[in-house]
Amino acid sequence: MNHVKRCTASLSLLALLGAATGAQADPTLYLGMNGGTMERLYADKVLPIFEKANHVKVVIVPGTSSDILAKVQASKDNPQMHVMFLDDGIMYRAISMGLCNTLEDSPVLADIPAKAKIKEQAVAVTLGVTGLAYNSRLFKEKGWPAPTSWMDLADPRFKDKVVFQSLASSTFGLHGFLMFNRIQGGSETNVEPGFTAWPKTIGPNVLEYIASSAQISEMVQTDEAALFPLTPTQVSALKLKGVPVEYAQPKEGAVVLNVAECAIAHNDQPELAQKLVAFLLSPEAQSPALEEGDQIPSNPKTPTTDKTRAGVEAMDKYLETAISIDWDQVNQQRPAWNARWSRSIER
Known part of the structure; x- marks a missing residue:
């Protein structure tokens, strides 16, 4: 190899080493x-x-x-x-x-x-909370007032119009169930009241148990879904896409999420x-x-700005009455709840 070729090869090698060193530096x-x-x-x-x-x-x-x-x-x-x-x-x-x-x-x-x-x-x-969201277009067409309680999920008007996230895969679904269970007299250490009452209250209204809230957008736009657990932030994101939804704060309190x-x-x-x-x-x-x-x-x-101030202030208000879950207790029992849910509710 002549001198010029050796210099060219050396420069090429140095360039490659330099590139590798640069890549490692980031x-x-x-x-x-x-x-x-x-x-x-x-x-x-x-x-x-x-x-x-x-x-x-x-x-x-x-x-x-x-x-x-x-x-x-x-x-x-x-x-x-x-x-x-x-x-x-x-x-x-x-x-x-x-x-x-x-x-x-x-x-x-x-x-x-x-x-x-x-x-x-x-x-x-x-920061967030799980409360209720509803199909505002459908509610307006039917003349239904905005929901005010977790128990609205059991209102016969909404038969086959409730969409509920699976307890096994969704925090929204778990929150909704635990709030229903509390209203029935249960707690994080006693979910028997919720499981017992569900089949005769909310259960008959549920059109579909979904694994992910990603399905809600389409189900609202086809008017399959009227009422479902969701967060204010998720509602805002759907509204930006033109989906006709609104958030409703349950009188019993939303759940910290x-x-x-x-x-x-x-x-x-x-x-x-x-x-x-x-x-x-x-x-x-x-x-x-x-x-x-x-x-x-x-x-x-x-x-905050004029655009965001109202949302932050609203969340502060929601959090004043929001329920905090005892997650150490819940996580110990959740596998058993998931199995029971799959066996007796989503079967």
Whole structure:
């Protein structure tokens, strides 16, 4: 090989090494969270801020809370994700399984109210409640007043018009059932009243038990669904798509449903993962999530605008009377409830 060719080859090798080194300098973090609207919101409006400031790529792994938990549990000794978002009830399960690192102290963590923290490992990113939602077009056509109680799910007017999420796969469904059970005289330690009363009250009104609330949009637009458990945030997202739905706060109270985050135990980028967790609690992250996606912030320092102020104030009002579930108790018994539900309700 002559001198010119040797120099050219050496320069090419150096260029390749430089490219490899550059690629290694920008690590990738994997964030497990809900897909769809929430995924696009964070990918487009929130995460680029963190990526630019920290020279890192954040890739979203979409899925329901149950999906994300299952994936992390399956690879707990060598996790493929670094941070995960889970519904609060499922986050309690993740913590009990040892899947979350302890949160590192930070100024932004100190801004988050104590009620938005889950033990020492997790913290709410967005605040929410499960209440009732209804097909506003159908209600108007029928002259039905807006629902006011969880027991409206049992109103004979809504026979074959109630859509209910499966207890086994949905926090919304679990919340709705537990509130019905409470009204029947039960509690998280005694669900017998709810299971006993369901077949003669709400059961006859249920058109379909669905695995995911993603089906609700189509079922409302075809007027199959009139009434169903849902959150104000989900209702806002559907309304932005032109789906005729409204939220109704039950007089017995809605149920607290926060989306929480934690840094996954044994991940290979522990410092960056904690840094991402802290960023997602900051007004810098929560402001675009609120402004662009109606995600109610957990950080009270997040600014509001004329567009978002009413939604934040409404959530504050809902939370004043919202019911908090004893998740440690529920998670111990939920497998047995799921089996009974599948056997006696959805059969």
